[in-house]
Amino acid sequence: MAPLAESFALFAPTPDAGRRCVEFFTVNIRNPHTRKAYARAASDFAAWCALRGIRDVRQVQPVHVAAYIEGLQVAAPSVKQRLAALRMLFDWLVIGQVLPVNPAASVRGPRHSVKKGKTPVLLxxxxxxxxxxxxxxxxxxxxxxxxxxxxxxxxxxxxxxxxxxxxxxxxxxxxxxxxxxxxxxxxxxxxxxxxxxxxxxxxxxxxxxxxxxxxxxxxxxxxxxxxxxxxxxxxxxxxxxxxxxxxxxxxxxxxxxxxxxxxxxxxxxxxxxxxxxxxxxxxxxxxxxxxxxxxxxxxxxxxxxxxxx
Incomplete structure (x- = not known):
């Protein structure tokens, strides 16, 4: 998981925070597909923050998360998945006493309701x-x-x-x-x-x-x-x-x-x-x-x- 930690240093401002971040993906998430999707979401958010001079997770505010979510040019389900990934990661950092509060907790995602699946079926x-x-x-x-x-x-x-x-x-x-x-x-x-x-x-x-x-x-x-x-x-x-x-x-x-x-x-x-x-x-x-x-x-x-x- 070392390359993963290096890909978004935003979440590892201290050794303890870095270890906590790695533990989130290795210990807290067991499904490999979920782990891959959530790691991509965290890495993308870290890259977005770096472009705006935010290089320490302790500097992230709800307005930053909201601006990131608002600017995503992907489908609503993908936006909701990325927001869920950030919420879970920030929660994990709060529990580990890296952050005092979760900056993504109050951010609302897009409304999206699915009443019918898209999977093709056979008669x-x-x-x-x-x-x-x-x-x-x-x-x-x-x-x-x-x-x-x-x-x-x-x-x-x-x-x-x-x-x-x-x-x-x-x-x-x-x-x-x-x-x-x-x-x-x-x-x-x-x-x-x-x-x-x-x-x-x-x-x-x-x-x-x-x-x-x-x-x-x-x-x-x-x-x-x-x-x-x-x-x-x-x-x-x-x-x-x-x-x-x-x-x-x-x-x-x-x-x-x-x-x-x-x-x-x-x-x-x-x-x-x-x-x-x-x-x-x-x-x-x-x-x-x-x-x-x-x-x-x-x-x-x-x-x-x-x-x-």
Whole structure:
């Protein structure tokens, strides 16, 4: 973390302050993506301050933070994220007695309310088309079908899927279950839909990993069609999805998160309850789950077709 501390000396006017700043990113923030985003926000603010002659965090006033936020030429969600990063960092410095008060606490960010998610989703027949188009005569095909089905039927994040081990698929009460390793070290267990159960067992048997204790979804071993001992990465999955969607003739620009949104939407379309979908998705708030509900897209399309000219 030394380069990080050097990139915004504003927050390290003394050795104790510098150590406290480094601890914020190494101890307080565990998610690597959040750490990277917050470090960028702090570094950008430090650069902004340096251009205005402010080189000690103890000189920062609420008016400075407000002016920085006001001048950002980025979308409202990005502005709110940067302000949140500064608030958390300043809070950490206040607790460490580097600062007497948090200069970002009273600064208000832009109003931004999201009622509908932007993640592209597939219709049920498109999802079936994608799954049915995969050639399952090889372990790689069996793997890809099982992985996509897992994200659809359990609403799983791709980050949780690639962390799964073979023992995370297990039998309980005459049904197969999966254990997902979600953000924050949380474990989330879900029973398998009968199709998912079929696809997972076909993959596990076809890949020869029935009694294995290694990774569940593994990368390919060169061009041999066999699987290695190494796990798939998120970027591997993303590229696989693009390739499979193109082969299936699907034009929607889907990504890994599309299957989470597709599963939630179809569950709700078929009479599922939002609060149960929230539990299945592992969301803290039903409002977050509601962003994945895209049933209104089809309603809007049906209404548009009423415009007969």
């Amino acid at each position: 049920a027949d498109e999802a079936r088309q994608l799954l049915d188009s995969i050639d399952v005569s090889t372990p790689i095909g069996l793997r890809d079908r099982a992985l996509i089905a897992l994200m659809v039927y359990t609403f799983a994040r791709v980050g949780a899927v690639v962390k799964m081990r073979r023992e995370d698929v297990y039998d309980q009460g005459r049904r197969s279950w999966v254990r997902l390793h979600e953000k924050g070290g949380k474990q989330h267990e879900m029973p398998c839909h009968h199709k998912l159960e079929e696809f997972l067992h076909a993959y596990i048997g076809g890949a020869g990993i029935v009694g294995d204790k290694g990774w569940l979804f593994r990368s390919a071993l060169g061009r041999s069609g066999a699987l290695s001992e190494r796990p798939l990465s998120q970027s591997d999955v993303y590229r696989m999805i693009w390739r499979r969607a193109e082969d299936a003739g699907i034009q929607t620009r889907i990504g890994c998160h599309s299957f989470r949104a597709t599963g939630i939407t179809e569950y709700l379309r078929n009479g599922g309850r939002l609060e149960i979908a929230q539990q299945m998705a592992g969301h803290e708030s039903a409002r977050t789950t509601g962003l994945y509900d895209r049933r209104g897209d089809q309603v809007s399309l049906d209404e548009i077709e009423r415009i007969v000219i």
